[in-house]
Amino acid sequence: MSRWIVYFEDTPAMLPVRKAKGAEHIAYLKKNSETILIGGGLRSxxxxxxxxxxxxVEADDYDQVLTLVLNDPYFTPEHRSFKILAWGKALDRSVNL
Structure with missing residues (x-):
């Protein structure tokens, strides 16, 4: 099992998609919370x-992470690009969010 990060970059046209599919997206994150450990939106x-x-994300391989991205209700390739990167934590401690 490896740790990964997925970095999403939205166009301004993604904002209406977020509003329309926000509840579905949150339900998807909750359903996959054993794999998607932390998720959240980015603002300037x-x-x-x-x-x-x-x-x-904690997953066996790149393809498992890619499948998570492609099945997310927010997946809108014309308005949202993404990068999947393997990640190695320098510090391993509990963080209360």
């Missing part, structure tokens, strides 16, 4: 519109 500054997102 607090309270500004979302410009992307980030997941920390």
């Amino acid at each position: 500054v607090p309270e500004s519109p979302f410009v992307g997102g980030l997941w920390v």
